[in-house]
Structure formats: C-alpha cells, structure tokens
Amino acid sequence: MTFQAPAALLWFLPFGGAILVLYLLKMRRRDLKVPATFLWPDRVEEIRANTLFQKLKPNWLLFLQLLALMAILLAIAKPQTQQKGLVGEVTVFVIDTSASMSATDVKPSRFFEAKRLTQEAIRSAKPSDRVAIIEAGPTPRVVSPLSSDPARQLASLETVQPTDAEGQVGEALRLASALVGGIDGARIVLMSDGDFEKVSNFSKGKAALVYRCIGEMDDNLSVSALGTAETTSGRQLFCGIKNHGSHANAGTLSLFADGKVIDSVKSPMIAPNGQWGRTIQAPAGARVFEAKLDAPDFLKSDNYAVAITDPNAALRVLLISKGNLFLERALALDPRVTLDKATEVPATELGSGGASQYDVVVFDGIPEQLVKSRGVLTFGAVGMSSPVTAKGSAAKPKFVSAEKKALLESVNLQPVFIDRQTIVAPKPNGEVLALTSVGPLVVTAQEPGKRQIFVSFEPMNSDFPLQIGFPIFVANALDFLAGGASSALLSVKTGQPFSLPTTSGGRLTMPNGETRTLKSTGATLVVRDTMMVGNYRLDVDGKSKKIYATLRSDRASNIRPEKGLDLGGGQVKASASPLRFADFWRPIALLCLMVLGAEWWLFARKS
C-alpha cells in the first residue's frame, strides 16, 4: 500500500497530542455528601474536563478518538493498493481503428485483439470504476461516455468496427484528455499499434497515459503508386510496390483496365523499404486502372489501388488568394479537387496555349491574369483576360435577377449581402447570369478549351461564404469549368469525407453490397462512409457515381508495432499489464465513521 499524500500522516502528532492533552485535563467535580460511598462504583468516566491536570488514565474514549483520528488521516493520505489491470478508477479506452490495426499478425487481427482486451478489462472492472470508450478512427468519436455500466459499455464497444482509413489518434487522445484530464488518478489507455502520425499539442492533464501495444510483426507490401502518363510512345501505366517490412518479400501484381486484366506479374524479392515498379502500355480508351497485389503480408487493404484517367474525375485547382478559408474549404469539399494555394500565378502558368499543371485557377480578389488552365474563376477583381470590363464599384447593391442555369442551380443569391461590388460591363463573349442594381453579378464566358466565370464581388466582402449556397456554387463552378458535367467516376481516399451539391438525399452501396441511405445537410450531401477499401456506388438525383476508395498511405502501410511513442512531448512505453493504483480511502473512511459511531455510543452511555 502506498500513499498519495503521505505528509498527511504527520498531522497525527499535533492532533493526537492535542487529544492526549485534553485527556490530561481533570474534571472539577461537584461535592455531594452521601450516607455511604462504599455502594458506589469506584470508576470514573473522564468524558469532560475543565481544570488542570491529572495523570493519564486508560480510557476507551481516548483510544477510539485516536483510532478515528488515525483513520481520518489515513484516508486523507489517500492510500492506494497496487493491482495489475488495464482498468483504473476512471479509464478511457482509446481504440485505434485505423487501417494498420487490420493487420493479421495477431489473430484474428490487431483490431479484434484490442477489442478483446478492452472487453476483458471492462468485465474485470469494479462496480465503482467508470469507463469511457473512444474510437480513434478517421473521425474520432466517444462511443461510450464515462459510466459504471459494463453492459452498456460492452454493447457500445460492439459498434466499433475496423476501418481501412488513417486514424486520428491525436484527436482521439485530446478528446480523452478533455474527458478525464482533470480527474486525479484517471487513466487513458491507448489500444494501438503505434502506427499513426506523430501526436503533438497533446496534454494528458492529471490522467496517466497507458499504451498497450498490439502487434508483433511488420511484413507488408503495398501498392505505393499507380498512374498513367502521356509519353512519346503513348499512354503508359505505372505501378509501384513498396516493401514496408523488415524482411525481403515478393508478391504477384495484377493490373486491370476497366475491369479487365491487362498484366499479371510476380515481383522479385523486394528488400526492406525497397520498391519495385512495373510500367506497361495502357490500353487506349481505358478510364479506370486498378492494381491488385497478392502477397504474403499481414495487411491487405493497401494491396489495392485505382487510377482514373477521366479528365473530370480529378481536378487540380490553383487558388490565388491572400487567404480565404471559406473558399479553401468549399474547394476541398469536392472529392475531385487537389488544391494548391499561391498568392500569385506561377510564371509557368501564365500565357495561353501549352500544357498546364492545373485544370482550374481561382482568383480571389486578385486581378485575373491570362493563364494556360482550361478554367478560370474570378472573384471581384477584373483583369485583362476577364470576360468583363471594370466600370467602378458600388456599395450594398440589391439583387435583381438570376438566370436558371446549371451554374446557379440550388444557389439563391437574393439574400446575399454584398458590401461592395465591382461595377462591370460584359465583354461580347460574356453571358450575364445574375444581375444586381449596379450591373452584372455573375458573368460566364466559353471558348473552345477555355471557360471563365466572373463574380463581381469578393466573397470576403459579403456574407456569401456563410450561405449554404456558397459551396454549391463553388461545386457548380468547378463542374462548369471542368467541362460542364461532373464525372460519374470518383477516386477517394478511405475515411476522407466528401460532399456533393444536392438538396435531396442519396443512397450508397458499400463494397459488400450493403446499402445506406444518406441525407443531405442543407444543400450538401456529405459522404463519410467510405471507410473500407473497395468500390462504392452512390445514387444521387437519379445519377449514379462509381466511387473507388483506396488507402494509399505510406504511414498506414508501415505496420511495424511501435513499442515507444512520443505523445505530448513525453515518451510513453508500451505496457502489457500496467499497474493499477486503486484508491483505498473509502473503506478507511467507513472505518472512521464506524469508530466515530462507537465513540459516540460510548460517550452517550458514559454520560
């Protein structure tokens, strides 16, 4: 038994001494003459005193009071007993559900081992122990709040499922710290293999952090690259395999084009951390290329990759802005978008004609320049290449009308407050889609291989970014600039949520054939369910999209169990069976109450 506050025991000396001194005091008794004293018991009960001094006599009250004092001080000293077990008095289990936890080096898998250990710990918890469960998946969530209800905790634990996505363990730990960081003696138990991004800005507070490392081996091959490139000899398909394990390994790589096998080859032995690549001629006209690796490794979810060559399936967007979080977020919401940001257009992108790195360039309050990209979206500032000419500016214009065009579908500009608008006049190729009291609000222009949208105010000079129509407008704009229609093919990263502009809901068919009905939030349908690697089908507004979810994460493919973690600035070592310090003050407090009760009873009896 140890004490959290052993100094409290020292108080026994002054307090015990004070009690003893009280018992050295003598009672001044009232004199009373009686016929005979021999009939009276020769026993004096020293329960009161009002004068000095007398010899200390044995007294049950003194003994009980000293015992009660000792019990009180023992309780204040917070005695603890050491026990082995994951569960403490207050425990939060953070269960890593990331892709690496699906490794099968521990049977049936690391994730199910973590789940089994958590179940055992919950079953072994004392009735007074409070336990919470947090799922450390792509979106951390509290599966079960702090409670002393094991049945509910076990039921909640059953809802936790493994994913093929990268987990946000840092976020989950911060969530756990927010839950129990302020509780003395609380414990955060991380059930993980340690294969996640380094966690910073994490403080465990008063809680103790226990890391239960799950996993034994690291043999894993992954499809690290898959893509096409236009070369002089035609379109080439490249596929790379990487060995993340500590032993040389080999596998059989199969490549598919639109679902048909176009190549199957056994790789040579790949050294640890080594890569091997395979390049073949891509069949003409094929849009979807898949790579499947059959290897004797422990993680299967990274043995699959997809590359889509549909021009609208992926959009590279360059945002020229001094900083606009709303616009960045709206662009990033689109699953097709790969976003780059800059404050000015790179010289390589300026001009007309020639190949561009970007499909779309967005000018946010920065005068539009002539760029090579096939699409340009400009907010506020007119440039030479804009489809409008500037005429000045006006404050607080009033919305007048808008055309029913695809660009403005589900976008209501009428309630948008615009603080300042650039007064523009459309050029001959410009088509005015929306109008305010001071002139054109949205103007589009189309030329072969080039599409432009001009919006005559800056988003930050209005409340448009706060309206639900803003991300829809951005998504519609990207559709317009990409060629007029969104692709029916999508390639997403597992676990990464994406959204589609729609006011109606959708239906998602999972790789295992299960279907889920999705409801739109406002005018956006957010899809968060692509947690497993595979092919999904999303039915929205009568159209069907095929979604390929792949892992493609170097971090997740590295399944080497980490025995030590750097969390919150401190090194945490893996512990198989951490010691539990169980508070022992309650029985002592109960004993104290009993002693005080006995002391009270004795005092009442004596007086």
Next chain:
Amino acid sequence: MLLEPREFRLLDGLRINPRKSFGGKVRGERLTTKKGISIEFADYREYSEGDDLRHLDWNVLARLDAPVMRTYRDEEDLAVHLLVDGSASMAFGEPSKYVAAQKLACALGYIALNGGDGVIPRNLGKREAKFPTLRGRANYPRLSAWVTQPREIETAAEGLASSLRAFTASSARTGVVVLLSDGLDPEIPLALRGLGGRGHEVLFLQILSQPEMDPELEGDLRLIDVESNRTTEITANSYALKEYRRRLAEHNKAIADSILRIGGRYALVQSDVTVEKVLQSVWKREGWVR
C-alpha cells in the same frame, strides 16, 4: 411524645414476640425456660431432698408410690435492647431516617413496656451514659424523653459496625436486640453475626430513605462519605446508578442472610413510612409482635 394517641391505641395489647426464651432478672409477665413456681405447668421430675413439698404431685405418689415433683415454667421479664443508630448517615432522608428510627423506637419501646419487658435504650454512635432498664408503661415518658433528647448525629465519630461490636462486647443481658438503623456499613453483616453469637435475638429494622433506594444523581460528582469523610469520584451515568442499585441489593441481602443465620428477623422500610404501616406490614405480619 412522638407517637400520636391513635398510634398508642394501635399498640396497646401487643407484646414483643421473640422466637427464643430468655432468663429474666425479675419476675415478669413472660414465660421462661427456667423451671419456676408459677402456675404454668412445665414437666415432672424425680423428687430430691430439700424440694418444696408443695409442688409434690400427690396423685402420682398415691397411684405409683413414687415421689414426683411438678415443675412450672417461670415467668420473668424480657430484656429488650432498643438500639437506635445515631450515626451521621441517619440524618439523610425526608423525613430523616433518624426521625423514623426515633418514632419506631418509641413504638416498639411502648409495646415492650406494655408487655412488662425491660427496655434498655441505647444510642449507636456517640457514646452516652448507660441508661437504666425501664419497666412498665409508666416509664414510657422516660423512654420517649431519651429518644428525643437532642443528639449531634452529624458529628458522630463511631461507625455503626464498631458501635454494634462495642455493644456485643458489653455485659448487656441477653435478650431481644431491636436494631433501628440504615445498616449502611460494609461490616454490618459481620457485626450482626457477632451479636447473634452472643445469644441475642436480633430484630433488625433497616430504614433507608427514598433517594438512597433509588438515587437520581447526574453529572460528575465527588461523593463525600459523611461518616468516614472518604471521597469517591463518580460520573453519575446509567452504569453508575445501576451498579449502585446492584451493590445496595447485595449489601441488604448480606444483612438479611446474617440475620437469618442468627435466627433473627429483618425488614427494610422507607424513612417516610408510618408506624401503622410498619405495624401492619412487618411487625404483625411477620410475627415480631403478637
């Protein structure tokens, strides 16, 4: 006079009824085991020379031709020692135990005087000059005067047991010893046995006040023994009171056992009891008087 006219009437005609017979000094109204010449026949015995021929049974002589003397039980007076405890402890009670003892002493003394017994009053406590034996009803005023004479009982120096031992050791005539006392002396049972051993028949009327029988004390007290001036510190809690009652009962039982062993009589009365009540419930019922 202590006793009221009504009480005198109740006591008239009663006599002390001892279990034993005692030899008297003067001819009295009480039968004795000594064969005498009274008219009360006792037995026959053989004639011996010098016997008074008046008591020869002529009828037996005529029939059996043997001289047989008739013997008679003599009638002598009974010595009634009236011992009144005058120790300091008798001052307690309301009325005090001493007052009760005085009254009861007068009552018993009156009965004895009426019965022709010799009453020898004696104060147990402060030593006093020996009082002469009183005989006859006419001496009741003297008895009453002796009983009621002022005594400083508070300052009594001698304890009850030692006073009783002193009486036992004295040359007092064997007879009935009426002891009126609270008996609050731990050595009293032993002293009573000594008294019985001397041949006296002891009639012990223990008088205790109500607060002594059922004390209602509380708080932290220093008890001072009025006789020995010894002190005892107590906390008057339920335990102490219970223990007191237990010890008192034990003490009284020891007294009763001692009296029983010496063939005496014992009764416990409260100090506020009336003579009539004692007469009815003790003296008459238990045969102290007849």
